[in-house]
Amino acid sequence: MRLKVLSDKAKEAIEVQFPSYPDKRSVLLPALRIAQEEIGYLSESAMIDVADLLGLTPVQVYEVATFYSQYNLKPVGKYLIQVCKTLSCALVGAGSIVTYLQEKLGIRTGETTSDGLFTLKLVECLAACGSAPMMQINDRYYEQLTPEKMDRILEDLKRDGKSPLATGPFMLPVMGERS
Numbered sequence: 298m299r300l301k302v303l304s305d306k307a308k309e310a311i312e313v314q315f316p317s318y319p320d321k322r323s324v325l326l327p328a329l330r331i332a333q334e335e336i337g338y339l340s341e342s343a344m345i346d347v348a349d350l351l352g353l354t355p356v357q358v359y360e361v362a363t364f365y366s367q368y369n370l371k372p373v374g375k376y377l378i379q380v381c382k383t384l385s386c387a388l389v390g391a392g393s394i395v396t397y398l399q400e401k402l403g404i405r406t407g408e409t410t411s412d413g414l415f416t417l418k419l420v421e422c423l424a425a426c427g428s429a430p431m432m433q434i435n436d437r438y439y440e441q442l443t444p445e446k447m448d449r450i451l452e453d454l455k456r457d458g459k460s461p462l463a464t465g466p467f468m469l470p471v472m473g474e475r476s
């Protein structure tokens with residue numbers, strides 16, 4: 298089968314999942330994750346490739362990809378900042394965290410900085426309610442946020458590509474560590 302955009306490596310990473318699931322279509326969530334890891338987001342062509350591999354229609358893939366906030370349907374920056382907006386975080390200042398990040402980065406939610414480094418997104422509860430307010434950047438969590446902490450995190454990421462203030466990762470990459 299000739300795929301549009303996914304590499305042989307991604308195809309193999311998807312196919313190796315098949316024995317762990319009752320049928321091919323059940324591999325959809327990990328397959329989308331693998332496609333996103335490879336391309337950075339889920340383009341139409343990537344979703345068509347996933348559909349072909351799993352014997353689904355592109356619409357069936359699209360329905361799932363648009364349901365979960367973990368999947369990006371357009372390119373994102375090197376660092377995807379996802380701020381939790383759900384109740385526990387909202388009660389202790391998630392709104393001001395978002396405002397602070399918007400002003401500091403010069404973007405609104407859903408946008409990416411002009412240097413391609415940061416994308417800002419709002420998401421529902423990330424299950425770290427006890428250390429709210431919090432945000433996830435790529436695969437790491439940053440908790441009990443304050444403006445000072447956010448300044449340091451952003452500077453660490455720009456300078457070193459990582460920050461000691463992170464916790465996690467909570468999901469291991471399927472195809473290899475992202476930078």
Ligand code: FES
Binds near residue numbers: 386
């Ligand atoms: S409400 Fe924010 S992590 Fe649960």
